Amino acid sequence: MRHKVVCISSHDGSGAQEAAQMVASELAFRLIDEDIVARAAVEAGVDKEVVADVERRKSALMRIIEGFGPVALGAEYAVPGVDYVAQPPSDALIGMIRSVIEDSAAKGSAVIVAHAASLALAEREDVLRVLLTAPLSTRERRVAAALGVGEKEAAKIVKRSDAARADYVKRFYGIPAELPTHYDLIISTEKLLPEDAAGLIVQAAGGRAETQTPVS
Numbered sequence: 424m425r426h427k428v429v430c431i432s433s434h435d436g437s438g439a440q441e442a443a444q445m446v447a448s449e450l451a452f453r454l455i456d457e458d459i460v461a462r463a464a465v466e467a468g469v470d471k472e473v474v475a476d477v478e479r480r481k482s483a484l485m486r487i488i489e490g491f492g493p494v495a496l497g498a499e500y501a502v503p504g505v506d507y508v509a510q511p512p513s514d515a516l517i518g519m520i521r522s523v524i525e526d527s528a529a530k531g532s533a534v535i536v537a538h539a540a541s542l543a544l545a546e547r548e549d550v551l552r553v554l555l556t557a558p559l560s561t562r563e564r565r566v567a568a569a570l571g572v573g574e575k576e577a578a579k580i581v582k583r584s585d586a587a588r589a590d591y592v593k594r595f596y597g598i599p600a601e602l603p604t605h606y607d608l609i610i611s612t613e614k615l616l617p618e619d620a621a622g623l624i625v626q627a628a629g630g631r632a633e634t635q636t637p638v639s
Contacts (some may be wrong), residue, residue: 427532429624451532542596563581
């Protein structure tokens with residue numbers, strides 16, 4: 424079947440963003456990533472960078488929207504010019520992000536990256552749920568190269584990211600641990616280029632609409 428929506432989840436260092444852009448281009452789909460953050464921020468009435476930080480630093484910054492404020496977090500997590508006390512509670516943020524994801528899926532023709540959209544849309548038959556990953560050492564090496572940091576620092580970054588991802592999935596979806604059965608397609612990019620991974624996803628999604636063989 425041809426899928427109307429492709430959800431791409433990933434671990435840092437797996438090359439997901441590049442692959443997602445190629446998939447969206449090949450399928451002629453919208454690429455939805457930061458615009459989900461922006462729309463959620465507009466609905467919440469808060470600065471979009473705050474919501475974005477909640478997504479990127481899920482475990483630590485979740486406390487901001489739960490009302491603990493910058494003092495509890497420390498200065499490194501404070502966002503200048505933002506009234507932390509006025510931030511919406513976690514349940515509200517969960518609802519906002521999920522509603523935007525569901526609305527985007529309802530419109531179809533979309534590649535949704537991050538936000539654990541695969542879990543939010545698990546019940547939809549027209550959604551292809553994809554996970555891009557790679558061995559830990561490979562991801563650490565890529566992160567080190569991308570950020571220009573040493574191997575030890577890259578290892579810390581990846582470890583924090585993986586922990587935050589697990590915390591996010593548990594908090595937002597009540598899932599203690601991701602399982603292979605949460606996805607329709609799992610791709611290791613250890614030996615694959617982003618375009619290789621994109622090709623597999625496009626094929627699994629059913630390819631471009633105009634390339635489909637008409638049913639007589």
